[in-house]
Amino acid sequence: MTLGFGARLSEVFEASGRLCVGIDPHPYLLGEWDLADDADGLREFGLRVVEATAGRAGIVKPQVAFFERHGSAGYAALEQVLAAARAAGLVVIADVKRGDVGTSVEAYGQSWLTPGSPLESDAMTISAFQGVGSIEAPHRLALATGKGLFVLAATSNPEAAALQRAVLDTGPSAGKTVAASIVGDVHDWNFEEASLGSTGVVIGATVSLGDYGIEPRSLTATPILAPGFGHQGARVADARMLFGEASANVIVSASRSILAAGPSGIADAITAQSTEIRGAFA
Numbered sequence: 001m002t003l004g005f006g007a008r009l010s011e012v013f014e015a016s017g018r019l020c021v022g023i024d025p026h027p028y029l030l031g032e033w034d035l036a037d038d039a040d041g042l043r044e045f046g047l048r049v050v051e052a053t054a055g056r057a058g059i060v061k062p063q064v065a066f067f068e069r070h071g072s073a074g075y076a077a078l079e080q081v082l083a084a085a086r087a088a089g090l091v092v093i094a095d096v097k098r099g100d101v102g103t104s105v106e107a108y109g110q111s112w113l114t115p116g117s118p119l120e121s122d123a124m125t126i127s128a129f130q131g132v133g134s135i136e137a138p139h140r141l142a143l144a145t146g147k148g149l150f151v152l153a154a155t156s157n158p159e160a161a162a163l164q165r166a167v168l169d170t171g172p173s174a175g176k177t178v179a180a181s182i183v184g185d186v187h188d189w190n191f192e193e194a195s196l197g198s199t200g201v202v203i204g205a206t207v208s209l210g211d212y213g214i215e216p217r218s219l220t221a222t223p224i225l226a227p228g229f230g231h232q233g234a235r236v237a238d239a240r241m242l243f244g245e246a247s248a249n250v251i252v253s254a255s256r257s258i259l260a261a262g263p264s265g266i267a268d269a270i271t272a273q274s275t276e277i278r279g280a281f282a
């Protein structure tokens, strides 16, 4: 039987910790790394981050937008980075933030989650702002293939608050915020799995759960991808307080604050960040 994504994630937490190293090849970082802002530069950058992460952390999250800037050559580079990361045994979360309805979103799911597909990853970020029911097809595919989804719920960017804290006035989640209703629907999916669920949510470490009406106990079966640490201001030391009884499920995601260490310093930066996280979650 295929191991569910949540069960695999629990094993990775145990063996390698909860740090997720973001692979975000910003043009300015490529310059600092002495690499060109072209497909070859991105490939080299991604492969070096994978090499530095293997053995020091368990999860990477390539930001697909930077690869997409270079069209098909960028995608070819991304395919190599994804394959190298998976071959190194890392959990790969493709940060694609896709979302649509029906057969369109089903095709997005197939692109990133089908075993053997060129862009195969272990999980993808996805938007359910067209309704959580709209992502049912990728959800079914993920469960069947041992893959995962991370559904945007309370994102780290400040301009999202007005929309994601808005209160629903219709449907079974009436009275809840948009973010809390997504968290609740995902919880219902995960509750049916024996282990940690395979559908995660994205909750920025820059937000306060209470402001979004999200109860930590509604997250106890759900992996939480938490970006916002480092460059966006959230502190690892505060993470346990932020997520309360759901802390055990938190993936601490950081990109620029680690990548800024450059090619010669990144391995030490990953080790230092992992050590800080282990201390903060002990």
Ligand SMILES: O=C(O)c1cc(=O)[nH]c(=O)n1[C@@H]1O[C@H](COP(=O)(O)O)[C@@H](O)[C@H]1O
Pocket: 022, 024, 063, 095, 125, 154, 155, 156, 157, 202, 203, 204, 227, 228, 229, 230, 231, 232, 253, 254, 255, 256, 257
């Ligand atoms: O889904 C994400 O990873 C994500 C969600 C969110 O709410 N906020 C957020 O910053 N992200 C991503 O996380 C990464 C954050 O990068 P740093 O701020 O450099 O650590 C970027 O790739 C963002 O696109």
